[in-house]
Amino acid sequence: MQHFLSVHDATNIDTLVNEGLQLKKSPFAHKHLGENKTIGLLFFNQSLRTRLSTQRAAQNLGMNTMVMTVGQDSWGLELEEGVIMDGGNAEHVKEAAAVMGKYCDILAVRAFAGLQDREKDYAELVMTQFKKYAGVPIVNLESATRHPLQSLADCITIEEYKTTARPKVVLTWAPHFKSLPQAVANSFCEWMTRRDVEFVVTHPEGYELNPDYLNNAKVVYNQDEAFAGADFIYAKNWSSYEQYGKVLTKDPSWMITQQKMDLTNKGKFMHCLPVRRNVKVTDEVIDGPQSIVVEQAGNRLWSAQAVLKQILETL
Ligand SMILES: NCCC[C@H](NC(=O)CCC(=O)O)C(=O)O
Numbered sequence: 142m143q144h145f146l147s148v149h150d151a152t153n154i155d156t157l158v159n160e161g162l163q164l165k166k167s168p169f170a171h172k173h174l175g176e177n178k179t180i181g182l183l184f185f186n187q188s189l190r191t192r193l194s195t196q197r198a199a200q201n202l203g204m205n206t207m208v209m210t211v212g213q214d215s216w217g218l219e220l221e222e223g224v225i226m227d228g229g230n231a232e233h234v235k236e237a238a239a240v241m242g243k244y245c246d247i248l249a250v251r252a253f254a255g256l257q258d259r260e261k262d263y264a265e266l267v268m269t270q271f272k273k274y275a276g277v278p279i280v281n282l283e284s285a286t287r288h289p290l291q292s293l294a295d296c297i298t299i300e301e302y303k304t305t306a307r308p309k310v311v312l313t314w315a316p317h318f319k320s321l322p323q324a325v326a327n328s329f330c331e332w333m334t335r336r337d338v339e340f341v342v343t344h345p346e347g348y349e350l351n352p353d354y355l356n357n358a359k360v361v362y363n364q365d366e367a368f369a370g371a372d373f374i375y376a377k378n379w380s381s382y383e384q385y386g387k388v389l390t391k392d393p394s395w396m397i398t399q400q401k402m403d404l405t406n407k408g409k410f411m412h413c414l415p416v417r418r419n420v421k422v423t424d425e426v427i428d429g430p431q432s433i434v435v436e437q438a439g440n441r442l443w444s445a446q447a448v449l450k451q452i453l454e455t456l
């Protein structure tokens with residue numbers, strides 16, 4: 142694997158999932174693979190899981206790690222081409238990415254959607270610019286439209302917890318008072334529609350995802366109907382794609398409650414975290430026996446390690 146920006150960079154999802162499961166059993170089996178190699182992690186946004194799991198994954202492979210919060214530890218980065226740089230950003234990504242590419246063998250970048258300008262967000266400027274100018278493999282740590290390391294961890298988790306050959310997996314919108322990106326939901330659709338699962342997406346009207354990412358997934362507007370017989374409930378909030386970045390409703394009836402979980406086939410509750418308790422999901426559900434959110438987050442380590450291993454093998 143050269144870069145890891147989306148599902149399209151994964152030549153075989155099964156291989157990656159199995160690689161992750163294998164690494165979970167023997168984390169240090171490839172501890173020399175990354176010897177004398179360095180990964181740089183760049184954050185334009187906050188993170189707990191991605192920041193720590195990716196560092197740990199790199200360390201398990203023997204790599205050195207450097208972490209930087211862009212604009213806080215570093216200069217603010219200008220991303221647009223041809224602009225007069227008389228604003229707040231002191232450095233252009235052209236130089237910055239190229240320079241970081243001299244210090245690092247792999248660069249991993251997190252840059253969320255701004256949710257103001259749909260065209261700009263969906264053009265994935267940050268990832269595109271880093272890929273163009275860094276001269277080293279780029280890993281997506283959640284971009285404007287995707288979070289593939291999360292989705293791979295989700296695939297690994299479903300593989301571990303499924304009790305039938307072809308489980309029913311439901312992606313459900315859940316309420317939030319803030320405007321959140323579509324990245325996690327988009328990515329989950331991209332990966333799930335390529336897995337051997339019965340995949341259903343449920344959300345209120347107006348929250349339709351970009352069809353390019355939805356990838357013909359079945360959409361059911363009635364949440365109870367979607368939950369019936371589900372083996373996995375994957376909750377996430379996202380803001381509207383059509384009325385870009387808008388919070389159209391905070392309808393609390395979409396919150397995941399035990400009553401709703403009881404409609405499922407003893408379904409497991411998943412969420413990428415961080416999650417707002419008693420806004421998106423009740424304490425009862427997230428603290429209850431059906432919740433696997435901590436195990437899911439734990440698998441972020443094996444997802445990152447599987448991807449870094451495949452990239453290192455090509456260096
Ligand atoms: N990386 C996992 C999710 C990150 C981000 N969530 C957030 O920003 C939550 C913020 C809050 O709840 O205040 C998102 O939805 O894409």
Ligand SMILES: NC(=O)OP(=O)(O)O
Nearest residue numbers: 188189190191413414
């Ligand atoms: N799920 C996830 O990406 O978490 P962080 O935002 O904490 O990295």
